[in-house]
Amino acid sequence: MKVLTPILSLCLAFAIFSCSANKKEYEVKETSLKEALKDKFLIGTALNTNHIWGKDTAAIKIVTEQFNSIVAENCMKSMYIQPTEGEFYFKDADKFVEYGEQNNLYITGHTLIWHSQTPDWFFTDDKGKDVSREVLIERMKNHIKTVVSRYKGRIKGWDVVNEAILEDGSWRNSKFYKIIGEDFISLAFQFAHEADPDAELYYNDYNEWHAGKRDAIVKLVNSLKEKGLRIDGVGMQGHLGMDYPSLDEYRAAIDTYSSAGVKVLITELDVSALPSPRRDIGANIADTEAYRQEMNPYTNGLPDSISSAWNKRMGELFNLFIDNSDKIARVTMWGVTDGDSWKNNYPMPGRTDYPLLFDRQYKAKPVVKEIINKLKVKKSKK
Numbered sequence: 282m283k284v285l286t287p288i289l290s291l292c293l294a295f296a297i298f299s300c301s302a303n304k305k306e307y308e309v310k311e312t313s314l315k316e317a318l319k320d321k322f323l324i325g326t327a328l329n330t331n332h333i334w335g336k337d338t339a340a341i342k343i344v345t346e347q348f349n350s351i352v353a354e355n356c357m358k359s360m361y362i363q364p365t366e367g368e369f370y371f372k373d374a375d376k377f378v379e380y381g382e383q384n385n386l387y388i389t390g391h392t393l394i395w396h397s398q399t400p401d402w403f404f405t406d407d408k409g410k411d412v413s414r415e416v417l418i419e420r421m422k423n424h425i426k427t428v429v430s431r432y433k434g435r436i437k438g439w440d441v442v443n444e445a446i447l448e449d450g451s452w453r454n455s456k457f458y459k460i461i462g463e464d465f466i467s468l469a470f471q472f473a474h475e476a477d478p479d480a481e482l483y484y485n486d487y488n489e490w491h492a493g494k495r496d497a498i499v500k501l502v503n504s505l506k507e508k509g510l511r512i513d514g515v516g517m518q519g520h521l522g523m524d525y526p527s528l529d530e531y532r533a534a535i536d537t538y539s540s541a542g543v544k545v546l547i548t549e550l551d552v553s554a555l556p557s558p559r560r561d562i563g564a565n566i567a568d569t570e571a572y573r574q575e576m577n578p579y580t581n582g583l584p585d586s587i588s589s590a591w592n593k594r595m596g597e598l599f600n601l602f603i604d605n606s607d608k609i610a611r612v613t614m615w616g617v618t619d620g621d622s623w624k625n626n627y628p629m630p631g632r633t634d635y636p637l638l639f640d641r642q643y644k645a646k647p648v649v650k651e652i653i654n655k656l657k658v659k660k661s662k663k
């Protein structure tokens with residue numbers, strides 16, 4: 282027995298070691314979205330500056346373990362990257378790209394031309410008057426060329442133009458549109474392509490499932506192609522609610538964009554768990570409303586029934602994406618955890634929303650495992 286005891290303890294130690302080693306490996310596999318979805322589409326997330334600079338370590342762990350693609354939530358917008366004419370601030374964007382490269386992530390740039398978050402100097406002269414069409418085109422060209430060429434070959438795709446079309450299919454009356462006319466869009470695509478001929482180029486919009494906007498986006502894609510310009514994809518932002526759009530409406534939009542001969546990208550996915558003041562709330566950030574207590578019902582956590590309904594809704598959307606993975610190249614969440622989400626302040630400031638795949642405690646929501654398991658079952662059936 283004296284001889285056996287050390288042998289037995291050795292065996293026991295080995296059993297414990299191999300069991301925990303297996304368990305660790307098993308857990309990683311069980312929780313990796315990127316592994317489960319690797320034959321379907323890229324799975325991405327938007328990064329804020331706390332992520333980019335490694336301050337939010339728990340979120341960064343999720344990013345490296347779960348996602349294979351990133352986009353900058355804010356730091357590449359013109360008001361941050363060129364706050365004053367000719368003075369570019371690249372620190373955050375450089376760090377973002379460096380982080381993506383170090384972790385082997387597919388990097389998307391967001392966004393070159395957008396009516397929102399463009400600094401006033403872009404459109405005005407030294408007397409505060411609107412600049413001419415020629416001046417604005419020159420500023421646009423300089424902005425796009427400087428930013429895109431800095432990350433040539435490193436940023437793989439760009440949201441070139443963001444949100445230029447309204448729900449009824451008409452052009453948004455932005456400063457770009459008013460001063461240049463609708464060809465500001467084709468010019469932006471042309472400048473981006475000249476700066477990095479290998480980069481993919483996208484048009485990106487919200488409420489992308491509205492038939493009027495959807496059909497106008499398809500017209501735009503066709504007209505860019507007819508002009509011989511490069512456009513690789515349509516970004517369906519995917520700022521969605523619990524009861525809008527219907528899955529049929531969303532499927533129809535995916536089909537319509539795909540049949541225009543471009544990749545479909547779900548670029549900014551989140552599903553608000555909160556009551557929405559309107560069905561078409563979308564993401565027009567000028568469209569905010571005053572805070573109302575009754576519209577902020579879950580400040581102490583989601584009731585089980587709402588949480589189940591939310592997970593069901595997100596699961597149905599992912600099922601739709603997986604079933605259409607021949608058309609969809611990437612699905613990107615607009616943030617890592619619920620605490621990060623812009624939805625906590627839109628359309629009303631100061632609410633507590635639950636729109637993302639990971640909660641405020643950095644815990645994966647049940648739908649994450651469901652997505653992974655569904656794909657495992659499908660694969661083992663093959």
Ligand code: G3I
Nearest residue numbers: 354355358391392398443487518549564565566615622623
């Ligand atoms: O960085 C400043 C900080 O210094 C300041 O103290 C604080 C006070 O408000 O503001 C901070 O800036 C905020 C910034 O996000 C970073 O958190 C801005 O006010 C706020 O307007 C900005 O909101 C962003 C919004 O775009 C406008 O740029 C959201 O985070 C971002 O999620 C949202 O993303 C857009 C997409 O780019 C395009 N599609 C719609 C989507 C949602 O609106």
